[in-house]
Amino acid sequence: MARSWLLPMIVAGIAALCVAMLGGTITDLGPWYQSLAKPDWTPPNFLYPVAWTAIFALAAVAAVATWRAAPNSRVADAVIGLFALNGFLNILWSLIFFRMQRPDWAFAELLLLWLSVGALILFCARYSRFAAIALVPYIVWVSIAGALNWSIVELNGPF
Template sequence: MHKSWMLPFIVAGLAAIGVAMLGATITDLGPWYQALDKPDWTPPDPVFGIAWTVIFALAAIAGVASWRAAPNTRVSDTIIGLFALNGFLNILWSLIFFRMQRPDWAFAEMILLWLSVGALMLFCGRYSRLAALALLPYLAWVTIAGALNWQVIELNGPFG
């Protein structure tokens, strides 16, 4: 069996690790974050790392599955572009929320992130049912994160 089938998994895995590392580097759980009032149902901090690890692994699988099922270069390029946009929006949310300390702006950006996950599910799902299913936990987690973000605004605003 030819080993070239592994290359897309390696590339997708490295991309997911890159997005995760950038997001983790930007995320600051220091005094400002600790001082925020958060809803009682906020998961413990370690849950976030576990959830994101699983989500990024599943996103890498979804990316490879849909890319390999793409019928032509135009579709495969669109898939890569949609994942790149999603990675950018994921990192941008951390930057706005944690570094700029603007949960209000981060919530608006979170809507774009949520829509990008939905777009990934719809577009990739045309070519791979596995891809759409693998992205479901991502959509669920971003929905929960959005609700948490909104509650932080409600409990602590106004910001800026």
């Protein structure tokens, strides 16, 4: 039984690591970001990698739990597709916000990211309650990021 988890966890872990590394590579906390006015409640910079590491680890576990619980290959493929879309949207937000320096556009894209996390929670819940619960910190963190993103737009716009 434990062995049947090994390969899927390795694959999901590598996928999560790739999304995290690409997003991290795109993220630039340099002079432009530092010069932005931010609300007083902005999380400290050291918290972001800690939070994202935990979120990506939980997402990988949730993906495998749901994939393994899938009753057929159509559902298993849908799980992979939903997580792939979410990873793409996650990276795209970093690209728009940090590289394009467009927090206004990034906020619009973040709404899609938030919806994709919500869709993952609802979809995964149909097959694995554990997986759905494991994704709750993700939607909480994206909600916080959304509020922060919106505050940055309000404090610094127009872009």
